Amino acid sequence: MNYPSQVLELVVNEFAKLPGIGKKTALRLALHLIKRNQQDLLFFSESLKKLANEIRYCDLCHNVSDAEICDICSSFSRKKDQLCVVEDLRDVMAIENTQQYFGVYHVLGGVIAPMDGIGPDALNMDSLIKRVGKGEIKEIILALNATMEGDTTAFYISKKLQPLGVKISTISRGIAVGGELEYADEITLGRAITSRVNYGG
Amino acid sequence: MNYPSQVLELVVNEFAKLPGIGKKTALRLALHLIKRNQQDLLFFSESLKKLANEIRYCDLCHNVSDAEICDICSSFSRKKDQLCVVEDLRDVMAIENTQQYFGVYHVLGGVIAPMDGIGPDALNMDSLIKRVGKGEIKEIILALNATMEGDTTAFYISKKLQPLGVKISTISRGIAVGGELEYADEITLGRAITSRVNYGG
Numbered sequence: 001m002n003y004p005s006q007v008l009e010l011v012v013n014e015f016a017k018l019p020g021i022g023k024k025t026a027l028r029l030a031l032h033l034i035k036r037n038q039q040d041l042l043f044f045s046e047s048l049k050k051l052a053n054e055i056r057y058c059d060l061c062h063n064v065s066d067a068e069i070c071d072i073c074s075s076f077s078r079k080k081d082q083l084c085v086v087e088d089l090r091d092v093m094a095i096e097n098t099q100q101y102f103g104v105y106h107v108l109g110g111v112i113a114p115m116d117g118i119g120p121d122a123l124n125m126d127s128l129i130k131r132v133g134k135g136e137i138k139e140i141i142l143a144l145n146a147t148m149e150g151d152t153t154a155f156y157i158s159k160k161l162q163p164l165g166v167k168i169s170t171i172s173r174g175i176a177v178g179g180e181l182e183y184a185d186e187i188t189l190g191r192a193i194t195s196r197v198n199y200g201g
Numbered sequence: 202m203n204y205p206s207q208v209l210e211l212v213v214n215e216f217a218k219l220p221g222i223g224k225k226t227a228l229r230l231a232l233h234l235i236k237r238n239q240q241d242l243l244f245f246s247e248s249l250k251k252l253a254n255e256i257r258y259c260d261l262c263h264n265v266s267d268a269e270i271c272d273i274c275s276s277f278s279r280k281k282d283q284l285c286v287v288e289d290l291r292d293v294m295a296i297e298n299t300q301q302y303f304g305v306y307h308v309l310g311g312v313i314a315p316m317d318g319i320g321p322d323a324l325n326m327d328s329l330i331k332r333v334g335k336g337e338i339k340e341i342i343l344a345l346n347a348t349m350e351g352d353t354t355a356f357y358i359s360k361k362l363q364p365l366g367v368k369i370s371t372i373s374r375g376i377a378v379g380g381e382l383e384y385a386d387e388i389t390l391g392r393a394i395t396s397r398v399n400y401g402g
Contacts, residue, residue, distance in 0.1 A: 002297055004290060005267045007255050010248045017241075018230050029219050030252070031290060034265065038253045040218075045249035047211045048234070052242035054208050055235055064235065066206045089205060089232060096203055 008034075060131070062107040062124045064089050072096075072104055079103045081138040085128065085157060087111050087145060095143060103141070106131065111149040112156055120156060128157070132164050142170040172197075209235075261332070263308040263325045265290050273297075273305060280304045282339040286329065286358060288312050288351070292344060304342070307332065312350040313357055321357060329358070333365050343371040373398075 003009035015026035033041055058070035082103025092105050108123045144150035158168050174192035175184050204210035216227035234242055259271035283304025296302050309324045345351035359369050375393035376385050
């Protein structure tokens with residue numbers, strides 16, 4: 001495509017590098033930005049610069065953070081002996097939104113996926129083992145996606161951490177709240193039956 | 202949603218202001234940017250700054266441009282007596298891609314849409330009439346979308362420009378090349394019949 005302006009082309013190319021955004025959408029976004037006022041656009045530019053220069057990862061849980069230690073890890077009201085292992089930041093946000101968990105997190109930064117060449121070394125696995133090894137943590141909750149890779153990673157972690165004598169659990173699989181049995185797939189329904197819970201508990 | 206970092210939240214909010222991008226997609230894009238290297242991110246930020254500070258509109262045709270007069274308007278190889286009126290930049294790019302048009306353009310910046318409160322005053326209509334009034338332009342080609350608003354705008358322009366004695370045409374409506382009659386809607390097929398072209402011409 002021939003762009004009427006090199007600056008416009010520059011911005012379109014940058015947007016098109018983002019996942020799920022092609023050249024046509026990128027052009028639409030760039031044109032939308034041109035139509036907005038200049039201050040808005042400069043603010044957007046500035047916010048990206050801030051992201052590049054100021055974002056960092058928490059030294060303890062590897063979550064995205066503004067400081068060396070993130071708000072959750074440094075909070076006095078969180079239980080430091082309960083550790084929830086998740087794949088990435090979005091999972092932390094999802095669990096935080098439930099307001100049902102009061103421990104701390106460990107963000108792996110991915111899951112073991114041999115097909116994509118991602119082994120345990122590429123993840124924040126060593127620091128997890130060291131962290132649990134210090135003895136402060138009593139319970140590990142594995143909150144990984146219910147996929148083949150998630151299950152593999154959970155299995156790997158449980159093998160590594162069991163010798164350390166901590167209690168390890170995984171979030172339950174089952175019928176979603178509000179879901180109908182009829183529409184559940186067989187594997188989920190099967191798991192819901194095998195991991196049934198005593199009524200009233 | 203509670204974001205673990207204020208800088209991240211800032212960027213997510215900026216992305217979510219773009220058309221067709223919600224909070225979840227915005228977060229996905231922001232996380233993708235964090236994972237890229239810092240230089241890339243700074244370059245993206247810089248390109249938006251450039252867009253804010255350097256982009257301008259051609260004084261003649263109102264197309265997006267890097268200079269006072271755009272490449273097309275300042276080119277010696279373009280016919281200056283043939284003017285194609287389009288809605289926006291994307292239409293210019295689409296027509297340029299056909300490599301079938303060698304005149305110049307006039308970008309309206311929209312179409313007349315009374316339902317959205319857009320009248321002729323909100324468009325680059327005055328400058329079109331002045332430009333044609335100078336007498337250099339011999340032919341006007343209206344290349345507007347085949348919608349109600351596009352047709353209204355074409356009608357308005359033709360009414361305004363007819364007294365100036367220029368030849369006015371509109372791009373033809375008809376069956377798309379490669380299209381089958383069977384699947385064409387009645388209005389398009391009807392137009393294709395009424396505006397039939399002599400065979401061989």
